[in-house]
Amino acid sequence: MRRFLLAIVLLGLVGVAAYWFVTRPQVIAASELPAHKPDLENGKVMFFAGGCTSCHATPKAEDRTRLGGGMELKSPYGSFYPPNISPHPKDGIGNWTEADFVTAMVKGTSPDGRHYFPSFPYTSYQRMTLADLRDMFAFIKTLPPVEGRVRDHDVRFPFNIRFALGGWKFLHLDGARFTPDPNRPAEFNRGAYLVNGPGHCAECHSPRNLLGGIVESKRFAGGPNPEGEGTIPNITQHGLKDYSDKDILEILTTGMNPDGDNVGGSMAAVVRNTSQLPQSDRAAMAAYIKSLPPVQ
Amino acid sequence: MIRTICALAGIAIGVTAVAAQGDAIAERKKLMKQNSQHTKAISAMAKGEAPFDAKAVTAAFTQWSATAAALPKLFPDNSKSGDTRALPKIWEDKKGFDGQIAAFAKAAAARPTDVEGLKKAFPAVSKACGDCHEGYRAAAKK
Numbered sequence: 001m002r003r004f005l006l007a008i009v010l011l012g013l014v015g016v017a018a019y020w021f022v023t024r025p026q027v028i029a030a031s032e033l034p035a036h037k038p039d040l041e042n043g044k045v046m047f048f049a050g051g052c053t054s055c056h057a058t059p060k061a062e063d064r065t066r067l068g069g070g071m072e073l074k075s076p077y078g079s080f081y082p083p084n085i086s087p088h089p090k091d092g093i094g095n096w097t098e099a100d101f102v103t104a105m106v107k108g109t110s111p112d113g114r115h116y117f118p119s120f121p122y123t124s125y126q127r128m129t130l131a132d133l134r135d136m137f138a139f140i141k142t143l144p145p146v147e148g149r150v151r152d153h154d155v156r157f158p159f160n161i162r163f164a165l166g167g168w169k170f171l172h173l174d175g176a177r178f179t180p181d182p183n184r185p186a187e188f189n190r191g192a193y194l195v196n197g198p199g200h201c202a203e204c205h206s207p208r209n210l211l212g213g214i215v216e217s218k219r220f221a222g223g224p225n226p227e228g229e230g231t232i233p234n235i236t237q238h239g240l241k242d243y244s245d246k247d248i249l250e251i252l253t254t255g256m257n258p259d260g261d262n263v264g265g266s267m268a269a270v271v272r273n274t275s276q277l278p279q280s281d282r283a284a285m286a287a288y289i290k291s292l293p294p295v296q
Numbered sequence: 297m298i299r300t301i302c303a304l305a306g307i308a309i310g311v312t313a314v315a316a317q318g319d320a321i322a323e324r325k326k327l328m329k330q331n332s333q334h335t336k337a338i339s340a341m342a343k344g345e346a347p348f349d350a351k352a353v354t355a356a357f358t359q360w361s362a363t364a365a366a367l368p369k370l371f372p373d374n375s376k377s378g379d380t381r382a383l384p385k386i387w388e389d390k391k392g393f394d395g396q397i398a399a400f401a402k403a404a405a406a407r408p409t410d411v412e413g414l415k416k417a418f419p420a421v422s423k424a425c426g427d428c429h430e431g432y433r434a435a436a437k438k
Binding site: 225229230231232233254255256258259260261262263264265266268269271 | 337426428429437
């Protein structure tokens, strides 16, 4: 009997060790980054495509490029408080290296080796190219440094166990970059990249499973509003079949939908960012969204 | 006898209150619907996708001004629940909400007389719609 119990305990320890090994925070080392001259213009486009200000801008600040963080993001797991990502050397990301930034965005790992909560949508940002990410980082470094660290997240047990996030990432982060479809025109691929990568549209516009991961077979099919009441719309052709490319483009440009109503709600923050993109990028996103096969 | 009269009076007041609440919700929804019909047409003109129609433009901005003037009275305390997307923030942050109405009124006060004027005046209206709906109106339930 004692040997049996011992065997169980040993098996358990081996299991935990294996789990730890498989799910330990991954990083991208500086040595993996080829030589690159940052393109600030591209960085600006990526910054607005990524929608960083929607979560990280200091609430109530007129200037949305003040990325002091601190806005409360309610979720079914508790409240998250996005950190200060301004280029402040002490309170923000001012003394991060490029490798730190890329690792955070693509691997969801902090510079001190901890897992980030997936409320930070690295599951989408992981699709971005290293060059685009480095340009984005260079652009963020030109923005005003903001003082002040943000309070810790207020997430309920057991969701606040960072060790468990390794398991979540193992299940939901495939680590794949975006691969363009050679059979599709450039505009489609650009739209697909912007929507699935920096735009992270699927993070709100998809239903989630019990573990909080996106139900991939129903990507873009909408779902309950993670921040509270109401529904996030289905943006596949099941939901948008009466919307033309131009209608979708109009929403991304001004927030106005074909009924003459304004999308409002959380989408208003998105439009504040997409309205800053080049028209051709918005048109590409609209074309891609219009091409999504109907999913219920 | 007295009790009957009191009961009837109570019912009458109750029904009136419910009707008044229903009226406020129905009225503001009606005005908003009219708003959007104008917005659809004017937006096309502002983008140069439809010919400039001076009468339609004046009618639109006049209706928007009328809505802005009517809105302050259309959110009585007893209209918070029911078939409405109005968020509690309207009553919790009355100052903010009043500010949104004022911004809308200011934008709607324009009376553009040509396409150039419309291109300058319409974005402010659109922005006022969006800003208020962002914080004070719930997501649609589908």
